[in-house]
Amino acid sequence: MAIARQRFELPDGVIYLDGNSLGARPRGVVERVQSVIVDEWGRDLIASWNAHGWMELPHKVGDRIGSLIGAAAGQVVMADSTSVNLYKLLHGALALRPDRTTIVTEAENFPSDRYLIDAVARQRSCAVVLADAEAIVDAIDANTALVCLTHVNYRTGRMHDMAAITAAAHRVGALVLWDLAHSAGAVPVELDGCDVDLAVGCTYKFLNGGPGSPAFAYVAQRLHDLVHQPITGWLGHAEPFAMRPTFEPVAGIGRFLAGTPPVLALAVLDAALDAFDGVSMHAVHDKMMSLSELFIARVDATCDGRGLSLASPADPLRRGSQVSFTHEHGYGVIQALIERGVVGDYREPAICRFGLAPLYLRHTDIWDAVDHLADVLQHGEHIAPRFQQRLAVT
Numbered sequence: 001m002a003i004a005r006q007r008f009e010l011p012d013g014v015i016y017l018d019g020n021s022l023g024a025r026p027r028g029v030v031e032r033v034q035s036v037i038v039d040e041w042g043r044d045l046i047a048s049w050n051a052h053g054w055m056e057l058p059h060k061v062g063d064r065i066g067s068l069i070g071a072a073a074g075q076v077v078m079a080d081s082t083s084v085n086l087y088k089l090l091h092g093a094l095a096l097r098p099d100r101t102t103i104v105t106e107a108e109n110f111p112s113d114r115y116l117i118d119a120v121a122r123q124r125s126c127a128v129v130l131a132d133a134e135a136i137v138d139a140i141d142a143n144t145a146l147v148c149l150t151h152v153n154y155r156t157g158r159m160h161d162m163a164a165i166t167a168a169a170h171r172v173g174a175l176v177l178w179d180l181a182h183s184a185g186a187v188p189v190e191l192d193g194c195d196v197d198l199a200v201g202c203t204y205k206f207l208n209g210g211p212g213s214p215a216f217a218y219v220a221q222r223l224h225d226l227v228h229q230p231i232t233g234w235l236g237h238a239e240p241f242a243m244r245p246t247f248e249p250v251a252g253i254g255r256f257l258a259g260t261p262p263v264l265a266l267a268v269l270d271a272a273l274d275a276f277d278g279v280s281m282h283a284v285h286d287k288m289m290s291l292s293e294l295f296i297a298r299v300d301a302t303c304d305g306r307g308l309s310l311a312s313p314a315d316p317l318r319r320g321s322q323v324s325f326t327h328e329h330g331y332g333v334i335q336a337l338i339e340r341g342v343v344g345d346y347r348e349p350a351i352c353r354f355g356l357a358p359l360y361l362r363h364t365d366i367w368d369a370v371d372h373l374a375d376v377l378q379h380g381e382h383i384a385p386r387f388q389q390r391l392a393v394t
């Protein structure tokens, strides 16, 4: 049994192992967005901003996500994309440590995060210190302004010890900024409990908010009045409709907004989060570990000698919600599986990635998926010429 499979619309004949890239569609989102379009926008027009709480949506949805990542109310807000929120919080964090000279991250961090860390470091005359995943704590020293990491690695699913790294940064007076793109809705996260300073994440992966759904930003309450972000748009102003000539940030998490909220996208996301109602993240995590252990055991039993090797940590407690394998013809393996209705994805270099969304996956799906994988490899389907053609989105 999946935890909440009946809360999702899933096409027949598909085993969906890509919920780590684009979560499946929860039931109820069509009705909700239809109502916002027809009853609110269509009928009440501009009055809807007040009458239907549109301005509150970034906060309301932010608090719902906060409850899934261990953040008390008033510390999470929905805005922009993860990349843009990273930019805002990187600047905000570095401005709080003006006398320090480095940002610690890892070479294996997600490329967008690396690009932004590099750019903001240049703008603020900081150096970027690249450490191996195992050596982050050793790389933190009295020069460190900020440690900026992705909690669960997008390629391997390797999960950092958030509590230990955050504590190590705080011991020397550095700040931490966590990217929760592959964590939110997938593994238990305790932002307040770990005393995290700042975090960002996206909502179209394990939170199922739909393509391009808005990202979130978390700033610990104790920093609200200290942190300033560089995109000083009117919706982060203390009185947006006073139309003042100069910027004055609003108190609280609202100052991390910049422009008008994407109301339709937020309505979809709000409805999508109903899939988590009454679901404990610990139950999600237990289910995920059991799915991933089964996946690995079945690969060991059926694909031995076929060129797959586990790229994820063998210890389930150190993995996020995916299992990854390297294979010389990884791209072809994934394409051949997709033709069979088993949808995973491919990441350079040579990584076959299988996302495990416990809300809608069952053990039987894993069993069947690995049977297909073994079949593909046994029959050499993955080296067929038609599976070698790269598509724009892999």
Ligand SMILES: *Cc1c(COP(=O)(O)O)cnc(C)c1O
Pocket: 081, 082, 083, 084, 110, 112, 113, 150, 154, 179, 181, 182, 202, 215
């Ligand atoms: C998916 C992902 C992002 C996405 O960033 P967008 O700006 O929303 O496109 C960012 N960081 C990580 C680690 C990701 O996995």
